[in-house]
Amino acid sequence: MKKILVSACFLGQKVRYDGQHSLLEHTQIKQWQEEGRIVHFCPEMAGGLPTPRLPAEITSRHPVMVVNIEGEDVTPQFLHGAELAVEKVKEAGACCALLKSRSPSCGNRETYNGKFNDTLTPGSGVTASELQRHGIPVFNEREIGQLIEFIAMQETPEVLHPEER
Template identity: 55%
Template sequence: MACPETLGGLPTPRPPAETQSRFPILITTDKGDDVTPEFLAGAEATLDIAKKHHVCCALMKSKSPSCGNNEIYDGNFSNTLIRSPGVAANELIRNGIPVFNEHQIDELIKFVEEASFAA
């Protein structure tokens, strides 16, 4: 188990953060502090752990700027969602590791069962 945001050096608890821009990537807190380096470091550390342990898939928190696999908040701190993955989820997906969220437990179980039979 790993939290990309704490792996990147962010405290717990931490202020809300949202992705302001994808290209170039910019993630800020609700106070305007740039936390992009921490989010990127956490994404890289998460991918390193996943590769080291040969994980088949990941269960991550929906809507998180790190972990959201389908959607994240739009960057305006208005509770508006957009279709885009978080930075850590995106790194895993780009490297062939499927990412599920807490609302996709049934799909995750099915994936793991099918992967077990294929092995």
């Protein structure tokens, strides 16, 4: 059975910057939890940031820089959390990740633009980028259908052609 790294906030843990969670109630997630396939993780907490914490956004991608709303550089904590996420995936043998969209850590398609004006920009968060760089597919809560298909394909035994039997 393949394991999945999942943002801890989706599992009801109050680890978001605002001290809340982003509980994701989905029958497939519940089934995977019951099967022991979910590996929960919060890269921002793992990287050393407290909860609650000031909102942070990516202000530069090359090199990456993440600052909170007061202008404090929190890049080291974000980078450390991303490295720990890769370690966690390898340690657990996870095949993929389900992470919070739009997060400066976890967003896999877009994040906020670094100006704290609620404007989205294409690009991945720090942890999502690092996982993808290591070949780990990252899905968000709007892509659960694709995640379910991906897992099914990972677990479907290959069909042997008659000449290979």
